[in-house]
Amino acid sequence: MEQTRDSITDIWGERTPHFGDWPVRVDRRTTAEPDHWVQSACVLCSNGCGLEIGVKDGCIVGVRGLDRDPINHGRLGPKGLHGWEANHSPDRLTKPLIRRNGVLEEASWDEAMSLIVERSKAIIQQHTSLAMGFYTSGQLFLEEYYTLAVLGKAGLSTPHMDGNTRLCTATAAAALKQSFGSDGQPGSYIDLDTTDTILHVGHNIASQHTVLWMRILDRLAGPNPPKLIVIDPRRTFTAEKAHIHLAPRVGTNVPVLNGLLHLLIEAGQIDQTYIDAHTIGFDELKKMVSSWTPERVEALTGVSADQMREAARLLGSTKTLVSSALQGVYQSMQATAAAVQVNNIHLIRGLIGRPGCGIYQMNGQPTAQNTRETGADGDMPGFRNSGNPEHMNQLARLWNVDVRKIPHWSPPTHAMQIWRYAEQGSIKFMWISATNPAVSMPELARIRRILQKEDLFIVVQDAFMTETARYADVVLPAAIWGEKTGCMTNVDRTVHLTQKAIEPPGEAKSDLEIFVDYSRRMDFRDKDGAPLIKWDTAEGAFAAWKECTRGRPCDYTGMSYEKLRRGGIQWPCNDEHPDGTSHLYTDGVFHTSADDCEAYGFDMTTGGAVTPEEYKANDPKGKAFIRAIDYEPPHEEPDQDYPLWLTTGRLVYHFHTRTKTSRSRALDEAAPDSFVQIAREDADRYGIAEGDLIEVESRRGRVIEPARIGDIEQGLVFIPFHYGYWDDPKRSRAANELTLTEWDPVSKQPHFKYAAVRIRKASAADERELVADQAGLFPETGTNTLNK
Amino acid sequence: MHVGNYIGLVQSSEQQLANAFAQVADHHGDEPDIYQVCQTLSGWSQQHVTDLQPLVDRYAATKNDEPDRLSQTLFKEPRSGGLALLRDLHDLYLLASEVELCWVVLLQAARGLRHQELESRCEEFDKTTKRQITWLMTRIKQAAPQTLIVAE
Ligand code: SF4
Numbered sequence: 001m002e003q004t005r006d007s008i009t010d011i012w013g014e015r016t017p018h019f020g021d022w023p024v025r026v027d028r029r030t031t032a033e034p035d036h037w038v039q040s041a042c043v044l045c046s047n048g049c050g051l052e053i054g055v056k057d058g059c060i061v062g063v064r065g066l067d068r069d070p071i072n073h074g075r076l077g078p079k080g081l082h083g084w085e086a087n088h089s090p091d092r093l094t095k096p097l098i099r100r101n102g103v104l105e106e107a108s109w110d111e112a113m114s115l116i117v118e119r120s121k122a123i124i125q126q127h128t129s130l131a132m133g134f135y136t137s138g139q140l141f142l143e144e145y146y147t148l149a150v151l152g153k154a155g156l157s158t159p160h161m162d163g164n165t166r167l168c169t170a171t172a173a174a175a176l177k178q179s180f181g182s183d184g185q186p187g188s189y190i191d192l193d194t195t196d197t198i199l200h201v202g203h204n205i206a207s208q209h210t211v212l213w214m215r216i217l218d219r220l221a222g223p224n225p226p227k228l229i230v231i232d233p234r235r236t237f238t239a240e241k242a243h244i245h246l247a248p249r250v251g252t253n254v255p256v257l258n259g260l261l262h263l264l265i266e267a268g269q270i271d272q273t274y275i276d277a278h279t280i281g282f283d284e285l286k287k288m289v290s291s292w293t294p295e296r297v298e299a300l301t302g303v304s305a306d307q308m309r310e311a312a313r314l315l316g317s318t319k320t321l322v323s324s325a326l327q328g329v330y331q332s333m334q335a336t337a338a339a340v341q342v343n344n345i346h347l348i349r350g351l352i353g354r355p356g357c358g359i360y361q362m363n364g365q366p367t368a369q370n371t372r373e374t375g376a377d378g379d380m381p382g383f384r385n386s387g388n389p390e391h392m393n394q395l396a397r398l399w400n401v402d403v404r405k406i407p408h409w410s411p412p413t414h415a416m417q418i419w420r421y422a423e424q425g426s427i428k429f430m431w432i433s434a435t436n437p438a439v440s441m442p443e444l445a446r447i448r449r450i451l452q453k454e455d456l457f458i459v460v461q462d463a464f465m466t467e468t469a470r471y472a473d474v475v476l477p478a479a480i481w482g483e484k485t486g487c488m489t490n491v492d493r494t495v496h497l498t499q500k501a502i503e504p505p506g507e508a509k510s511d512l513e514i515f516v517d518y519s520r521r522m523d524f525r526d527k528d529g530a531p532l533i534k535w536d537t538a539e540g541a542f543a544a545w546k547e548c549t550r551g552r553p554c555d556y557t558g559m560s561y562e563k564l565r566r567g568g569i570q571w572p573c574n575d576e577h578p579d580g581t582s583h584l585y586t587d588g589v590f591h592t593s594a595d596d597c598e599a600y601g602f603d604m605t606t607g608g609a610v611t612p613e614e615y616k617a618n619d620p621k622g623k624a625f626i627r628a629i630d631y632e633p634p635h636e637e638p639d640q641d642y643p644l645w646l647t648t649g650r651l652v653y654h655f656h657t658r659t660k661t662s663r664s665r666a667l668d669e670a671a672p673d674s675f676v677q678i679a680r681e682d683a684d685r686y687g688i689a690e691g692d693l694i695e696v697e698s699r700r701g702r703v704i705e706p707a708r709i710g711d712i713e714q715g716l717v718f719i720p721f722h723y724g725y726w727d728d729p730k731r732s733r734a735a736n737e738l739t740l741t742e743w744d745p746v747s748k749q750p751h752f753k754y755a756a757v758r759i760r761k762a763s764a765a766d767e768r769e770l771v772a773d774q775a776g777l778f779p780e781t782g783t784n785t786l787n788k
Numbered sequence: 789m790h791v792g793n794y795i796g797l798v799q800s801s802e803q804q805l806a807n808a809f810a811q812v813a814d815h816h817g818d819e820p821d822i823y824q825v826c827q828t829l830s831g832w833s834q835q836h837v838t839d840l841q842p843l844v845d846r847y848a849a850t851k852n853d854e855p856d857r858l859s860q861t862l863f864k865e866p867r868s869g870g871l872a873l874l875r876d877l878h879d880l881y882l883l884a885s886e887v888e889l890c891w892v893v894l895l896q897a898a899r900g901l902r903h904q905e906l907e908s909r910c911e912e913f914d915k916t917t918k919r920q921i922t923w924l925m926t927r928i929k930q931a932a933p934q935t936l937i938v939a940e
Contacts, residue, residue, distance in 0.1 A: 130938045159933075411930050416820040423818075424870055425940040606825055608923035637822050741820050750820075 002062075003029040007078040008670050011652055012206075012214045022193055022215055026074035028052045029081040039066065039565060041488060041496035043139065043481040044079040044364035044655045046169075047209045050568060053084065053482055053501040060084050060482055060502055071494055072188060075209030078653055082667045084482065085501070088658035091478035092463055094506020104475060109707075112474050113760050116682065117521045119457050119473075123428050124156070133418045137434035138168060138365025141486025141498065141657075143541035144511040145367070145376035146548070147533060148433075150516060153375065154399045155524030159407040160427060162378050163371040164435040164656075166415035167750060168364030171330035173379070175339030175361050176749035177599045179347070179625050180585070182383050182553045187322065187358020187583040188570065189492045192216060192226075192751025195356040197318035197393025199229045201342055202253065202328015202739050203362055206237035208653040213238070220578050223532065227318070229311050231256060233647065234677075234718060235450035235711045237398060237494040244311050247325060247713060250645045250754045251333040251634040252377075257341035259297035260312050260633070262289040269316030270352030278588035278711055279347050281626035283695040288628035290701035297477030300631070302713075305631055315345060321354030323741040327649065330515030331689050332754060336746035337604050337629040344626050353585040360491050365656070369489040373554050374545070378412025383591075383598040386412070387612050390595065398548055400526035411609065414748035415441075416741065423450045431459040433511060434478065438467035439657040439724035442739035442750045461514060462660050467724045478511055479504030480660075485538045486512070487564065493571050493581075495556070497564035512538055550574075553584075553591050553598075589622040604629045607745030634754055636740060638715070642698060642756035644682070644714045648735040654722040662727060674723035674733045676705035678759070680716040685706065688761055695762040698755050704762050716748055717757060789904075791897050798890035799840045805883045805920075806833035806854065812876045822926075829920050833887075836913055843906065874928065874935045881924045888917045913937035 005013045011416040016023040034054030042049040042063075050069025054062040065074040065086055096112035097104040115139055123131050134152055136145065152161045171182045180186070192198070206213045218225055220241065230242035231253070239245045242689050248256045261565040264270060265286050275282045294305035315321065323346065330337045339361055351357040375381040384391035396403035413421070419441070421427040441447045451458065451471035460472035463480045483504040489495045504510070509517075516533055535541045539561055549556045555572035558580075563569065563779050569594060570580035591597055600615040600622055602608065638645055653671040654661045662668045688694060690708045696717060705719060712718055719735040742751050809830035891914035900904035905927040 130934055370882045411926065411935050413930070413934075417930075418819055420818070426870060426934055445865070579896060603919055603922060605828065606823070606919060606923035608919060608925065610922075635827070653897040742824060743820050745821065745825060748821075 001029075001031050002033075002177070005448045007076070007081050008666050011078055012212055012217055013075070015221045016218050016219045018193065019222045019616065020193055021559065022073050022218065022773075024067045024074045025445050026065050027076040027081060028041050028062065030064070032056050032061040032380055034061050037064070037167045038499050038501035040482065040501065041568070042076065042080040042083070042500040043366045043498065044629055044661070045157070045209055046366055046491050047071060047212050047370060048366060048494060048496055048568070049076055049080055049211050049487060050496060051080060055295060055501050056351055057262055059088050059501055068567055071490060072211045075211050075214055076680035078667065078670070079655055079661060080211070080676075082664040083655070083660055085665065086365070086463075086663035087480065087482050089464070091465065091746055092505045093465060093475065095477060096123075097475040098509070099294040099473045108446075109509070112476060113141060113517055113521055114458055115269070116474055116518065120405045120429060120522060123457070124300075127426075127428060129156045130160070131159040131426065131428040132156055132158045134158070134162075134415075135415065135418060135423065135430060135432045135435065135437065136161070136163040136371065137370035138163060138165045138363070138371055139434040140367060141484070141488055141538070142367065142370040142374060142509050142545060143486045143538045144515060145370050145374040146381065146545045147515045147519070147535075148539055149381055150373040150399060151519045151522075151524060151533060153406050154401045155522060156230070157405045157407050159378070159410055160413040160416040160418050160421065160674070161376060162413065162418055163368075163376055164415070164437070164440060165365060165368040165371045165377050167440060169330065169362070170329070170365055170414075171335040171339050171747040171751040172325075172361035172394070174336045174744075175343060178336060178604070178627055178746065179343040180341050180590045180603060181597040183598060184553050184584055184591075185492055186584045187360065187441075187492065189215065190582060190643070191320070191322045191356050191358035192219065194527075195226050195320045195322045195358075197227045197314055197321045199315065199321065199323040199324045199342070199345070201257070201323065202330070202332065203324045203326035203339070203647070204232065204234075204236040204238050204328070205324065206328075208326060208364075208650060209362070210652065217241070218616065219648075225682065226315055228769075229314060233542070233713055233716060237652075239534065239771070243309060244314065246307055246311060248303050248304045249713070250716060252301040252631070252645055253329055253332055253338035254334045254341065254629065255292060255297050255300050255337055255631045256308070257291040257345075258289040259294060259308050260315060260347070261285065261311030261344060262292045262318050262343060263294065263309060264345070265289065267312070267316055270348045273590070274350030277350055278590075279527075279626050280620050280625045282348065285348070285626050285628040288630055289750065290445065302309075308343075318351075319347070321351045322358045322360070324362050325480050326362040330747070331751060332748055333634040334632055335631070335744035335749055335752060336750075339692070340604070340627050340629070347626055349626055352585055354589060355583070357785045358492075367488040369491070369493075370487070373489065377724055378414065379598070380408065383554055384491070384552070384637075385598050385600070387600055388595070395548075399532065400528060400530070414743070415747060416743050416750060419447065419450055425453070425455055428455055429457045429492040431631055432463070432468060433552045436466045436468045436657040436659060439470065439736065440721070442736055443463040443741045444736045445701050446741065461511060462659075463508070464663075465726065466657070466659055466741065467726050476514055476771045477508040478514070479508045483508070484512070485511035487542060491569070493554075494568040495559060495564060495571060496568045497561055509541060512541060531719050554735040590624045592620040592624065592642050593622050594619045602746045604746060635742060636754070636756050638756045642758045644757050644759060645718060646738055646755045646757040647718050648721040648739065649718060650741070651720045651722060654720070656722065657724050658722045674705050674720055675708045676736070676759070677708045677712050677718040679712050679716065680710055681714045682717075683709045686759060686761065694759050696738065696759050697739035698757045700740070701732070703733050703735065704731045705733060705739050717759065751758050791901075791926050792918055793896050794838065794890060794897070795847050798839055798887060798894065799844055801887045801890060802833045802840070802884070805893070806830045806837060806878070808880055808883055812880060815876065815901045816873050818821060818900065822873070825923060831919065832916050836916070839909075839913075845911065870931070870935045874931045877924055877928050877931065881921065881928065884917060884920045884924060888914065888921060893915060
């Protein structure tokens, strides 16, 4: 085995101090000497590190970072260096499965697809396409999402399409649309190489985006180090390095950010010329935040007035600023509202659209950006506006279908609503690709009830027998990263081509092949009777996608697979910008004009949609929106019965529900089990010692977790959300047993970051007590699949 | 002069709207959004009721029973399920429109009286009512196709 560093014990590796040009450091881990290398990118977080897959005798034997890649300059983190082992895991799904007499049995592709098509047709005939729902992922490739979006919107014409991206990054998209008129990150990762100040809000970048954090650590170790401000209730790895760490109480991001904005405005540390020329809404913001004095903020959030002043002084005097936000913002109360305040800091100080100034409304998953761009999440492809008839006509022309086929007459159905319709029985068919709602959705007991419904036909397309797949009527074995070719776009709009290195196991097929096959079997056609999906290959899908993006903010027309083989390219990439674009909005003109914008906007408190007429009456014509919003208390707060706050989150070694990461030995061993983190004071109060088993209970469910004490505010408990039941069905342990079915009104992202809970020391008997369906143990059939 | 009459009318309409939003929040708590949004919107109407009191006192408003006819037909029994949700949203929309119309009527009177305070209060209240209506319309549009076409 060759390994340049041990990323498990030393997550970020050796420092290569820098300012300006980030030095190359190639991280490599191989278990045998490859006979050849295949260019790709890492698919285990939204950072999108370029890498090469080492192949020997048709198997993946390791990876090495791509030295010339703009994202990582050769580096890889623990997930990147180890995650590939999942490809060769012995429990990969290799054959389609069909439920017969309650038990999932092997079947041929033809049998499985025929059954899906037969059920689809019967359901559509009886209930229309409105009974069909699709729930996808942030894990597939761009070409696959686009194919899914076209077959769903122009083939079936169902508005019920969303992805688990709703759970992780819907707020990023919503905040970008609300401020700038369209999705798309304004800045670039290169901004980190020169910026003076960095602000992380609810983003534990050290754990979540380890390679991006290396870039910051290297700046901190180099000449002219930036100042670091971290807003996070927990003392995370990131917070430990901060010059200023603001630790607000759960659910109080908005007051802290409003307080900072107030101090900036009060001190006159704003760019009035920029505000006047390029924004609307400043006066309202000024009025709204004026009551958020540092003292008032301190009383509500626990962040001291002095710290607020110190942070504001830094933010007010810096000449360049990079900000990032993630789940601490997105999965909290007032998610979009808080994310938008981060944008506001940049707008009122004019720190946008030039080197050193970037906003990363981070994505969680590697291809979440593509889910949004292509419309596999319910948006319209190419950031088009469903309320804009011209945009819809463009799609109709492109696909050669009647515009009325495209479900733009009602807002797209968001994930939580799709599940609600399934619960109520009006969605009767659900196709779940590459995601695991039985662990990742809030309020799991409810999700399991829905998955068990007799009148819901479930197709699960995955690489493994996940907790969700156990409930399926048909399971389709999918090829994954390394076994198929396609593009993915990371947070800073960099598009990478990930190429096929090996054959998929057994009969597994790429998601693209499966969707194309479904479309052909369903006989979806355009107006002239030609097949609706006119491509069979990834490159063919990419060509179609390019046409779809022509003239849109995410313009891909200047890219090709050939060009992408030379390295990642940032969109927009077209005739005007053949090498891509590092910064959006360099001229201060945003995508807000009525004929260009992706959405007409929403009321930040209710989510009520602005009508086209209202929008046109005050057409911002390219000016950015500064949106003011006041604090609202969370809907569930600790009380006598449930006196503690629960917050959930991620660990450095795992991704999503561990479907892949726990199948890499080193990652699994580094973080084998869930836990609950509590403050020393609370441990003492409840008589809990390190490692004791604790029962954590909310109004919706309970879990048993070993205790970890310290590094967290008193009154707060933290549980990582990765752990489910497929590998360790001994105790109730999925954090989402406890969470709320409640969402942000604008982004519709669920509130995973807070719930009221109580804790007590558990006994050995509690530990063994597990609801049968949690473990997927169904005694009637004697198998681990559901008899339904 | 019937300004007092209309202020009384709008105050009791707001009270009914506040109650109706709270009722719908309770009946449809299984929806992912209804409980929280309707609670918030109920709060807005309740706030209007309080904020209107000085005007009610000033114009010696007489209690007006008329709008009771509306809520009587609208919210009799607790309803739940897809169609019930749509019907409840539909009824909330009518109640909120009733309030909205009151603001328009009062605003005209305020202008005629050149009563600056009444005018600006009405404009402010009207904005909030419009936001309630906008949300209701958004939610109704979403619920309509599914409810009428597929729901049992
Ligand atoms: S930072 Fe993200 S993309 Fe890069 S190696 Fe780690 S998991 Fe992969």
